[in-house]
Amino acid sequence: MEKRLPIVIAIAAVSGGGKTTITSKLKDKLQNSQALYFDDYDFAGPEDIMEWIDNGGNPDEWDLSPLIRDIKNIRNEPLEYLILDFPFAYLHTKTSDFIDYAVFIDTPLDIALARRIRRDFKSSSTEIILKDLETYIVRGRQGYLNMLETTKPNSDLVVDGTLPINEIVNVITKNIARKDN
Structure with missing residues (x-):
C-alpha cells in the first residue's frame, strides 16, 4: 500500500488579512495536521x-529553501494536512508542486x-x-494591490475576509472535503 502524503493547504492574504489566525484555527480544526508560518523564517x-x-x-x-526543506520533512510524517501561512499561493516555482490547495482570504484593504x-x-x-500610514499611502498600498492582482487569481478558493473567523475556517474545510473526495 502506497503511503499517502498530507494535503498541503496554502493560506494567503494581504498583511493583516488573517493568514496566521486562519492557519492556526484551521490547524486546530483539522485533525492530524501541522502548520508552518511564513513569518517564522528568515x-x-x-x-x-x-x-x-x-x-x-x-x-x-x-529563497524559500528553509521552508521547502521543512515541507519535505513534514510530508514524510503520518499527517493528514499541512497548512502553510504563505503569501504566494502557487506563484513561487519551487513551492508550487507541494501545494494541493491554495486559499486567498480576501480582506478589504482598510480592515487589513x-x-x-x-x-x-x-x-x-x-x-x-x-509615518507608517504615509508610507502606506505613498507606496505600500501598491503591495497590497499587487497581491490582489497576482495571488488572489492564482488561488483555488477565495474567501470573504470579513466573515467571522470560524465561518472562514468552515468554508475552507468544506471545500477541502469536496476536493479530497
Missing part, C-alpha cells in the same frame, strides 16, 4: 520590498491596514504610526 529575499513590487514582485526572487496597525504598533508613538 528568508533571503529582496532588500527593498517596494522596489521588488515596482519591478513585478516575482516570488521566485525569494487597521489590523496591521493594531498588531504591529501597540506601543508606538502617534508619530511612528502616522
Whole structure:
C-alpha cells in the first residue's frame, strides 16, 4: 500500500488579512495536521520590498529553501494536512508542486491596514504610526494591490475576509472535503 502524503493547504492574504489566525484555527480544526508560518523564517529575499513590487514582485526572487526543506520533512510524517501561512499561493516555482490547495482570504484593504496597525504598533508613538500610514499611502498600498492582482487569481478558493473567523475556517474545510473526495 502506497503511503499517502498530507494535503498541503496554502493560506494567503494581504498583511493583516488573517493568514496566521486562519492557519492556526484551521490547524486546530483539522485533525492530524501541522502548520508552518511564513513569518517564522528568515528568508533571503529582496532588500527593498517596494522596489521588488515596482519591478513585478516575482516570488521566485525569494529563497524559500528553509521552508521547502521543512515541507519535505513534514510530508514524510503520518499527517493528514499541512497548512502553510504563505503569501504566494502557487506563484513561487519551487513551492508550487507541494501545494494541493491554495486559499486567498480576501480582506478589504482598510480592515487589513487597521489590523496591521493594531498588531504591529501597540506601543508606538502617534508619530511612528502616522509615518507608517504615509508610507502606506505613498507606496505600500501598491503591495497590497499587487497581491490582489497576482495571488488572489492564482488561488483555488477565495474567501470573504470579513466573515467571522470560524465561518472562514468552515468554508475552507468544506471545500477541502469536496476536493479530497
